[in-house]
Amino acid sequence: MPASALLVSVIIVPLLGAVLTPVVGGRTGKASGPWAFGVMLVTSAIALALIVHVANVGPFSAYLGGWEPPYGIELRFDEFSASTAVICLLGTLAILFSFRYAEKELPTERIRYYYTLLLLNLTGMIGFVVTGDLFNLFVFMEILSLSGYALVAVSGEHTAEMAAFKYLIMGAVSSLMVLFAIGLLYALTGSLNMADISVRLAGAAKAPAMLAVAALTVGFMVKAALFPLHIWLPDAHAIAPSPVSAVLSGLVVKTGLLGMIRVYQIYYGAKVLDLSSLNMVLVWLGAISIVMGAFFAIFQEDIKMMLAYSTISNIGYIIMGLGLASQYGVIGATVHIFNHALIKATLFLGAGAIIYRTGYRNLTDLRGIGRSMPLTTAAISIGAISIVGMPPTAGFLCKWYIALGAVEAGHPIFGFALVFGALFIFVYYIRMVNTFYFLEPVHPEILEVKEAPLSMLVPVLILAALCLVMGVLGRIPISFIEPAVIRMLAPLGG
Amino acid sequence: MEVVDIRPILAPVLSFACAGLVFFMGKNTFWRAFWSLSAAATKLIVVFSMLPGTLRGTVYVFKLLDFTPGIGLGFRADALGMFFAIVSSTLWLITTVYAIGYMKGEHAQVRFFGFFALCVSATVGIAFAENLLTLFLFYETLTICTYPLVIHEETPEAMKAGRKYLTYTLLGGAFVLLGSVMTYSMAGTLTLSKPGILSLSSGVTALSWLFAALVIGFGVKAAIMPLHGWLPSAMVAPTPVSALLHAVAVVKAGAFGLLRVFYNVFGVAVLREMPIVDWLAYLAVFTILAGSFIAIFQDNFKRRLAYSTISQLSYIVLGATLLTPFGATAAIAHIANQAFAKITMFFVAGSVQRTTGKTQIHELAGIGYRMPWTMAAFTVAALSFVGMPLFAGFVSKWYLSLGAFEAGKPWFAVVMVASSLLNAAYWLPVVYLAYFKAPPGTVLRIEEAHPLLLWPTLICAAYVIMLGLTTQVPGLPFSLAQAAVRFVFGM
Numbered sequence: 001m002p003a004s005a006l007l008v009s010v011i012i013v014p015l016l017g018a019v020l021t022p023v024v025g026g027r028t029g030k031a032s033g034p035w036a037f038g039v040m041l042v043t044s045a046i047a048l049a050l051i052v053h054v055a056n057v058g059p060f061s062a063y064l065g066g067w068e069p070p071y072g073i074e075l076r077f078d079e080f081s082a083s084t085a086v087i088c089l090l091g092t093l094a095i096l097f098s099f100r101y102a103e104k105e106l107p108t109e110r111i112r113y114y115y116t117l118l119l120l121n122l123t124g125m126i127g128f129v130v131t132g133d134l135f136n137l138f139v140f141m142e143i144l145s146l147s148g149y150a151l152v153a154v155s156g157e158h159t160a161e162m163a164a165f166k167y168l169i170m171g172a173v174s175s176l177m178v179l180f181a182i183g184l185l186y187a188l189t190g191s192l193n194m195a196d197i198s199v200r201l202a203g204a205a206k207a208p209a210m211l212a213v214a215a216l217t218v219g220f221m222v223k224a225a226l227f228p229l230h231i232w233l234p235d236a237h238a239i240a241p242s243p244v245s246a247v248l249s250g251l252v253v254k255t256g257l258l259g260m261i262r263v264y265q266i267y268y269g270a271k272v273l274d275l276s277s278l279n280m281v282l283v284w285l286g287a288i289s290i291v292m293g294a295f296f297a298i299f300q301e302d303i304k305m306m307l308a309y310s311t312i313s314n315i316g317y318i319i320m321g322l323g324l325a326s327q328y329g330v331i332g333a334t335v336h337i338f339n340h341a342l343i344k345a346t347l348f349l350g351a352g353a354i355i356y357r358t359g360y361r362n363l364t365d366l367r368g369i370g371r372s373m374p375l376t377t378a379a380i381s382i383g384a385i386s387i388v389g390m391p392p393t394a395g396f397l398c399k400w401y402i403a404l405g406a407v408e409a410g411h412p413i414f415g416f417a418l419v420f421g422a423l424f425i426f427v428y429y430i431r432m433v434n435t436f437y438f439l440e441p442v443h444p445e446i447l448e449v450k451e452a453p454l455s456m457l458v459p460v461l462i463l464a465a466l467c468l469v470m471g472v473l474g475r476i477p478i479s480f481i482e483p484a485v486i487r488m489l490a491p492l493g494g
Numbered sequence: 495m496e497v498v499d500i501r502p503i504l505a506p507v508l509s510f511a512c513a514g515l516v517f518f519m520g521k522n523t524f525w526r527a528f529w530s531l532s533a534a535a536t537k538l539i540v541v542f543s544m545l546p547g548t549l550r551g552t553v554y555v556f557k558l559l560d561f562t563p564g565i566g567l568g569f570r571a572d573a574l575g576m577f578f579a580i581v582s583s584t585l586w587l588i589t590t591v592y593a594i595g596y597m598k599g600e601h602a603q604v605r606f607f608g609f610f611a612l613c614v615s616a617t618v619g620i621a622f623a624e625n626l627l628t629l630f631l632f633y634e635t636l637t638i639c640t641y642p643l644v645i646h647e648e649t650p651e652a653m654k655a656g657r658k659y660l661t662y663t664l665l666g667g668a669f670v671l672l673g674s675v676m677t678y679s680m681a682g683t684l685t686l687s688k689p690g691i692l693s694l695s696s697g698v699t700a701l702s703w704l705f706a707a708l709v710i711g712f713g714v715k716a717a718i719m720p721l722h723g724w725l726p727s728a729m730v731a732p733t734p735v736s737a738l739l740h741a742v743a744v745v746k747a748g749a750f751g752l753l754r755v756f757y758n759v760f761g762v763a764v765l766r767e768m769p770i771v772d773w774l775a776y777l778a779v780f781t782i783l784a785g786s787f788i789a790i791f792q793d794n795f796k797r798r799l800a801y802s803t804i805s806q807l808s809y810i811v812l813g814a815t816l817l818t819p820f821g822a823t824a825a826i827a828h829i830a831n832q833a834f835a836k837i838t839m840f841f842v843a844g845s846v847q848r849t850t851g852k853t854q855i856h857e858l859a860g861i862g863y864r865m866p867w868t869m870a871a872f873t874v875a876a877l878s879f880v881g882m883p884l885f886a887g888f889v890s891k892w893y894l895s896l897g898a899f900e901a902g903k904p905w906f907a908v909v910m911v912a913s914s915l916l917n918a919a920y921w922l923p924v925v926y927l928a929y930f931k932a933p934p935g936t937v938l939r940i941e942e943a944h945p946l947l948l949w950p951t952l953i954c955a956a957y958v959i960m961l962g963l964t965t966q967v968p969g970l971p972f973s974l975a976q977a978a979v980r981f982v983f984g985m
Contacts, residue, residue, distance in 0.1 A: 390638070391631040392567070400627075400675065407679040415675055419668045426664055438648055475560050 242352020289316025329405020595946025690761015715748025821897025
C-alpha cells in the first residue's frame with residue numbers, strides 16, 4: 001500500500017472501528033472489548049509502518065480526495081506525528097486493561113459505548129497529530145475533547161459528572177479560543193493549510209497575528225493544563241476510570257502541547273513575530289507549574305489525585321523545554337511528551353489495578369499492599385523512579401536535556417529550578433513507596449488481596465519495562481526527533 | 495595503555511545478579527547467606543583479577559551504550575578507581591560475614607540482604623564510572639538502595655532518620671546533576687579519563703559556581719560541615735549498615751566523587767588558579783576540629799563514632815585541596831586507612847551491643863576483661879586514629895603534613911597535631927575505661943562475641959596494623975595510590 005493510503009487509513013480504521021463498536025458489541029457489550037482491541041492492533045501496525053517510512057524518507061503528505069493544498073485537506077506525517085505510535089500503544093493497552101474494569105464497574109448497557117468513546121478519543125488524537133490543516137486540527141480536537149468529557153462521566157457517579165462538567169466548561173472555552181485564532185489566521189492569510197499559512201503570514205499585519213498566537217497559546221495551555229489553567233485536571237483525571245485516566249493524563253493533555261508545537265512551526269517559519277517574550281512567559285509558567293504541581297501533590301491522600309497533580313509538574317517540564325527554544329530544550333521537551341505518556345500510564349494503570357483489587361484509593365488504607373501485589377507495586381515503583389528522573393529510566397532524558405537546554409539558552413537558573421523541582425516530586429513518590437512496602441497495614445485484609453488479573457498486569461508490566469527500555473535506549477527517540485527540531489528552530493538561528 | 499575488557503562492568507553486574515537472587519531465594523537462610531556472600535566474593539575476585547594489569551599501568555575500559563547521543567554508560571578501571579574498588583570490595587566481604595552474624599533473628603532479612611548486596615554493585619559502579627553521568631547514576635542508586643537499610647527498624651525514629659537521610663542525599667544528588675549539566679555545557683564531554691577536562695577559558699567565576707555545585711553535591715555524602723546532619727541521625731540503622739554507611743560505601747562515595755571532581759573534572763592546574771579551593775580547605779579544617787570537639791561530648795558509642803567519621807573524612811578533603819602530590823597521596827590513602835580503622839570500631843560497637851546490650855560509653859567500664867579480643871581490636875583502631883606510628887592513621891597524617899609543607903601552608907600540619915590530640919582525648923578514655931576501671935563487686939569472666947562477629951573485627955584490626963607497618967599490604971597496594979597521583983600530576 002502506498003504511504004499516502006496508509007496515512008489516510010490510520011485515521012479511518014479506528015474511526016470505522018468506533019462507529020461499528022456498538023453494533024459488534026451487541027446488547028451485552030461482551031464482544032466490544034476484544035473488537036476495540038483488534039481495531040487498535042491494526043491501527044498500531046499501520047502507525048508502525050508510517051514511522052518506519054518517515055524515518056527513511058522524511059515527512060510526507062496525503063491529500064484527501066486528491067485535492068492539493070491550499071484547497072484540499074492535507075494529512076502530513078512528520079517526526080512529531082510519530083506520537084501516533086505512543087497513542088496506539090497506550091490505547092491498545094488501556095483497552096486491554098479495561099476488559100476486567102468495564103465488566104466490574106460499568107452498567108452492562110454502557111460497556112459498548114465506553115469502548116466506542118475510547119476509540120473515538122484515540123481517533124481524535126491520531127487525527128490531531130497527523131493533520132496538516134488547521135481547521136481539520138480543530139475538528140479532531142473537538143472529537144477528542146467531547147469523547148474525553150463523556151469518558152470522565154462514564155461511571156455515572158455524581159462526582160464524576162461534576163468533574164466532567166468542570167472539564168467541559170474549561171475545554172469549551174479553550175476550544176473557542178482556538179477556533180477564534182483559526183478564524184483570525186484565515187482572515188489574515190486566506191488559507192487553512194498550516195505550511196501555507198506559515199508562508200503567507202510572513203508579510204501579515206503584526207497585531208492580529210499576535211492576537212492569534214495569544215489565543216492559540218491560551219487555548220492549548222488549557223488543554224495541556226499548564227498552571228494556572230490546570231484547575232479542571234486533578235478532578236477529571238482522578239475521578240475518571242483508571243484506564244481513561246491513563247489515556248487522559250498520558251495522551252490527551254499532550255495534544256495541547258503538540259498543538260503548541262504546530263503553532264511554533266507556523267510562527268517560527270513565518271518570522272512575523274518575535275516570540276521570545278511569549279517563550280519567557282511560558283518558561284516561567286513551566287517552572288511555576290513544576291513546583292506548584294509537586295506542592296499540591298504532597299498533600300494528596302488519594303493515590304490518583306497525587307498522580308494527577310504530578311501530571312501538572314511534568315507538563316511544566318515540557319512547556320519549559322519548549323519555551324527555552326534551544327535545541328537541547330526542545331528535544332528534551334518533545335521526547336518527554338512520549339516518555340511521560342509511558343510513565344504516567346504505568347502509574348495510573350498500576351494504581352487502577354490496586355484500586356480494582358482492594359477498593360481503597362487512599363494511601364493510608366493501602367499500607368502494606370506491596371506484600372500482596374508485588375508485581376504491580378514493583379511496576380509502580382519503576383514508574384515512580386522514572387518520573388522522578390533517575391537515570392537510566394525514561395524520565396531522566398528529559399531532565400538532562402531540558403537542563404542542558406536551560407544552560408544553552410543562557411538561563412541556568414531554570415535548570416536549577418527543574419532539578420530541584422524534581423526533588424519535590426521525589427518527596428511524594430517516596431511517600432507512596434513507603435506506603436507500599438515499609439508501613440504496617442491499617443487493614444489486615446489488604447495482605448490477603450490477590451495479584452492483579454492478567455489482563456491488567458500485562459499492560460502495566462509492559463509499560464514499566466518500556467520506562468526502563470526508553471531510558472537505556474534513549475538515543476533512539478532523540479536521534480529520531482532531532483532533525484525535526486533542527487528544522488523547526490532553523491529560522492530562529494538564521 | 496587502554497585495553498577494552500569486560501571486567502569493569504562484570505564486577506557490578508555480577509554482584510547485581512547475585513543481589514537479585516537474594517531477593518528471589520532469600521526466604522531460605524542458607525541461600526540468602528550464600529548469594530549475599532557470592533555477591534561480595536564475585537566482585538572481589540573480578541576486581542582483584544584486574545589488579546596485576548592495573549599495576550603494570552593498563553587501564554581497562556568498557557563502553558556499554560550511549561543512552562543519549564554522546565553520553566552514556568561507560569566503565570573504566572584506572573588506578574584511583576581500582577584503589578576504591580579494592581577497599582570497598584574487601585571490606586564488603588568482611589561486612590557481609592559480620593552482618594550474617596549480627597542480623598540473626600531480625601525481621602525482613604530478605605529485604606535487608608537484598609539491598610545490602612545491591613549496594614555492593616552500586617559502589618563498585620561508582621569506582622569504575624568512566625564519566626560523570628555514570629558516576630551520578632550509581633551515586634543515586636546507592637542513595638536509593640541504602641534507604642531501606644537505614645529505615646530497617648521501621649520505628650518512627652528510623653523513618654524520621656530515613657527522611658533526613660534522603661533529604662540530604664537527594665539534594666546532594668540534584669547538585670551533582672546540575673554540576674554535570676554545567677560541566678557538559680562548558681567542556682562538551684563528561685569523561686573522567688583525563689587529568690582535567692575544564693579549562694580556564696570558561697572564566698574563573700563560572701568555574702567557581704560549578705566547583706561549588708559539585709562540591710556541595712558530593713560533600714553531602716562526604717559529610718563536610720554544614721552538610722553532615724544526616725550522618726549522626728542515620729545511626730539508628732543496624733550496626734553493619736552504619737559500618738557500611740560510614741566506612742565503606744556512602745561516605746567514601748562522596749569522598750571519591752570529590753577526588754574525581756578535583757583530579758579528573760577540574761585538574762590540578764585549573765584549581766590552582768581558583769581561590770574558592772582555599773575556602774574549601776578552611777571548611778575542611780573547621781570540620782576536622784569541630785567534628786572532634788562534638789565527639790568528645792557524645793556518650794552514645796555510635797554517635798561518637800559518627801562525629802569521629804565526620805572529622806576524619808575531612809582529612810581526605812583537606813589532602814585534596816592542598817593540590818600537591820603528597821597531599822593527594824594522603825587523600826587517596828586515607829580512603830583505605832580511615833575505612834579499615836572505622837569499620838573495626840563499628841564492629842566493636844556492634845559486638846558489644848549484641849553481646850552485652852551496652853550502647854553508652856560510660857557503661858563500658860571493665861569491658862576489656864569480658865571481651866579481651868574485641869577490645870584489643872578497638873585499641874588498635876583508636877591508636878590509628880590518634881596517629882601513632884606503626885598504625886594506618888599515621889601514614890595519612892604523615893603525608894598530609896608533608897603535603898602541607900610542600901604547598902607552603904605549614905599551619906595545616908599544626909591542624910594535624912591538634913586533631914591527633916583531640917582524637918586522643920575521646921578515644922583513649924574509652925580504652926582506659928575498658929581496661930583499668932573494673933566495676934567493683936562483679937565477677938568478671940570472659941564472654942566474647944560470636945565468632946561471626948569477632949573474626950571480621952580482628953581481620954580489620956590486622957589490616958590497620960598492616961597498612962601502618964608497611965603500607966604495602968598484600969592486595970591493597972599503596973603503589974595504586976601513587977600511580978593515581980602520578981597520573982593526576984602528570985609525573
